[in-house]
Amino acid sequence: MVESIYGCKWSLTVYTLLANDINRPGEMVRNVEGLSTKVLNECLRKNVEFGIIERIAFNEVPPRVEYVVTPFGKKFIRVLDELEKLQDEISA
Numbered sequence: 001m002v003e004s005i006y007g008c009k010w011s012l013t014v015y016t017l018l019a020n021d022i023n024r025p026g027e028m029v030r031n032v033e034g035l036s037t038k039v040l041n042e043c044l045r046k047n048v049e050f051g052i053i054e055r056i057a058f059n060e061v062p063p064r065v066e067y068v069v070t071p072f073g074k075k076f077i078r079v080l081d082e083l084e085k086l087q088d089e090i091s092a
Contacts, residue, residue, distance in 0.1 A: 001050050002079075010035060010043045015069070015077050018053065023066045052076050 005011045013035070017028050025044065029035055044067060047053045052073035058064040069077065 004046065005050065005052065005076075005080075008043055008046065010039060011047060012080070014040070014043055014047065014053075014067075015080075018067060018069050023068060025065060025067075047073075 010032075013032055014028065017023075017031060022028055022031055025037065025040055028040055029037055044053065044055070048055050048067075051070055053067045054070050056066045056068065058066070
């Protein structure tokens with residue numbers, strides 16, 4: 001799971017967006033240059049499958065979908081942050 005998520009360069013970007021309250025797919029694509037809707041959807045789907053984020057669909061017209069980090073996802077993101085710190089120490 002860690003390799004799959006960490007290997008996807010957009011997952012970390014998605015976590016940053018969610019931390020900044022950018023939780024709708026359209027907003028995410030508009031805020032990140034080079035991120036396509038197709039790649040974003042694959043990334044979001046993978047993160048939902050692993051239980052890191054949750055998809056919330058609102059029964060509205062037009063349809064609205066938002067994503068939020070799950071409690072497990074918050075723990076997982078903390079682990080990734082620690083891995084990044086460790087990598088920085090090794091690189092220094």
